[in-house]
Amino acid sequence: MASSDVTESVVVQVPSDPYRSFIYGEGEKDTVWRTGAPPNYEVVNKLFEEGRTNVWAPGTIEEKVQRMLKTWEMELIHKVRPQDYKLVDAEAFSHSVNGRPGKTLAEVQRIGGYNQFLETSLPEDLRAYDPSDYTAEESTNVFLNAFPRGFAIEILEVYSGPPKIAYKFRHWSFLDGPFQGHAPTGELVQLIGISIFTVDESTNKVGQVEFFYDPGELIGDLLKGPLLDGSDAPKVSGSVSGCPVISKLHI
Template sequence: MTTRSNNLPLWVQDRDQVIAEGTGVQWRYQTPPDYSRSKKNLARESTRNHLEGTLEAIVQNLVRTFEMEVSFKTNSQQWLSIVNDKFRVSTNGGSEYTAADLAAQGTYNLFMADSQHYKASVESFESSAQLFHTTFPQGFPWEVLEVFSGPPNVTFKWRHWGHFDGAYKDYAPTKETVEIIGMSIARVTDDLKIISLEHYFDNTLFLEKLTAGGKQTNSESQGSACPFSSWFKKFHKS
């Protein structure tokens, strides 16, 4: 699949193009997201450089568009990347969720659920997003590593990473790069909209990395209060 991106559907082009062509969108923070900082981080830290128009680049664009829409478009009916009335998403073979579920609760809450170190049941969309922004103040980028099969059932391996420079709840930052490697299967239509999405990754290992630094003392906790909280609504997910 080597068609130039400007001949492909909008939702598998660069997400900045999707944002630019959006009209009447109900943005979560009233204004469109700005991914300029994310692009700099991706250019510096990505391990892959997929050529425009390749299957890898198309899959990467599609998932990044989907993640942008989940994070910033409050009305799931306006998401271009999915077949809204059919869409379902699951993690590690667990419960399936709709687009409306994602829009209301956010990806962190639905994909991680309740565990010793994260209680999805008590977190809101906004509180979970702020928590992980505090933990990864430089962003939490995502990239496709490899695509194993093409449409209609796209199977691919991916990498999520971030610099653990801020506290996670009351756990001290380790200043290390935290990396998640996962697999996903996306069932798509002929025009590359997502019908269903299955994610597989070790979220227990992820949380173990975020608690490896141990509990902070009260003085450490006060000294490391998130300096970004006053402009949280301007934060744009990678």
């Protein structure tokens, strides 16, 4: 029997994420990840696909901005070194919530994304969630425990294109875990807001980011469950933000 050399081609499957860029591939081979490996978004992607209100066609402005938002969030949370950022502009970075002065990249990393997002000027005794009570790691764990399926985000509408991209977003999950001593309800928890990305068109990187939303929409839902110790939970007002303007915006 004649022998022949048969070379089989091996197809290597490169992992990918359908909604985020700059996680896998040659460009990320030297990236330093916070957990030692690229993040896996399979669970929250499932939540997103089951709960989104729109399926944006690839290449539309809505799909592009949605990918930008998810990628921006991924880089901030999971990439350790600013030199590994492909979308976040570390030098021009500024993150502000509800018109407060913007924070630098170092400041946001120090206090944590959730604490920055829920920063409030209310007196301490009126704060349903007090960011000063938690470190960056502690606040992340609080919300990971409350939302074991993740905290999905989608774009509802895009109002303007670059360099200032204004858009409406929706953030949601289900309260499947406890929050600050309150029992899980299994109910939908969501917030809707407006955000503005300022993009450097020469680098396509995002520098200044502004978010506008009512924190009470989120915190009120998180505190609906009874206290796990059996005591009576204080009633939470409709707007924990304390801002009568934001609470009445139809966004």
